[in-house]
Amino acid sequence: xxxxxxxxxxxxxxxxxxxxxxxxxxxxxxxxxxxxxxxxxxxxxxxxxxxxxxxxxxxxxxxxxxxxxxxxxxxxxxxxxxxxxxxxxxxxxxxxxxxxxxxxxxxxxxxxxxxxxxxxxxxxxxxxxxxxxxxxxxxxxxxxxxxxxxxxxxxxxxxxxxxxxxxxxxxxxxxxxxxxxxxxxxxxxxxxxxxxxxxxxxxxxxxxxxxxx
Numbered sequence: 001x002x003x004x005x006x007x008x009x010x011x012x013x014x015x016x017x018x019x020x021x022x023x024x025x026x027x028x029x030x031x032x033x034x035x036x037x038x039x040x041x042x043x044x045x046x047x048x049x050x051x052x053x054x055x056x057x058x059x060x061x062x063x064x065x066x067x068x069x070x071x072x073x074x075x076x077x078x079x080x081x082x083x084x085x086x087x088x089x090x091x092x093x094x095x096x097x098x099x100x101x102x103x104x105x106x107x108x109x110x111x112x113x114x115x116x117x118x119x120x121x122x123x124x125x126x127x128x129x130x131x132x133x134x135x136x137x138x139x140x141x142x143x144x145x146x147x148x149x150x151x152x153x154x155x156x157x158x159x160x161x162x163x164x165x166x167x168x169x170x171x172x173x174x175x176x177x178x179x180x181x182x183x184x185x186x187x188x189x190x191x192x193x194x195x196x197x198x199x200x201x202x203x204x205x206x207x208x209x210x211x212x213x
Contacts, residue, residue: 020134026119027131036191040184047183051176058172068175069157072150075182079143086193087136093200094129100207125203132196139189 017023031037054066101109109122119127149155160171 020130023127023130024134026123026127030188030191030195033191033195036195039191040187043187044180044184048180051180055173055176058169068179069150069152072146072178072182075186076143076146076150079139079186080147083136083140083143083189086189087133087140090129090133090136090196093196094133096200097125097129097203100203105206125199128196128199132192135189135192139185142185 017026031040057065106122109125110120112121113119114121114124117124146156151157160175163171163174
């Protein structure tokens, strides 16, 4: 009876979160990995440095060397294709996860908690999958939003013209900030995909090891 109670309590922990956001908050930040930290710092320095230099040149020459609206439309189109394709791959990986997890494997993973972790091993697997799902879904949503609202004479263009009446440099500064944030988001998605592939590999190994016991 105590054993069944323990398993019931552990299973109840799987349903503690009420929505996707609460589940996403359980995931670790991508920069906890040393490689991810180095890659993001290097890329962030390069992208932010270019944006700062480009913005500074606008004040001296007045020439806008980069057509950011056209560039953002290209990014949005590529982002929709990339995001939709990877989301299909993620769904296939999620199906593989359920295919390899047998009942006794689920119970074993429920009872294992790594040192320093507050979630059981099974919950960590689910959280790792959901973390990537949320990032790619949000990125796809943003790209579609920009395609709908970011065209010429669209809502974003109207907001930019309105802000320019307050200060001519305000919409330009915001455009450069979006450039840095969007460029870094592309990098984060690639790093997240790298981690997802490794987690999927570990899950397949788990299934194979469990099948030969």
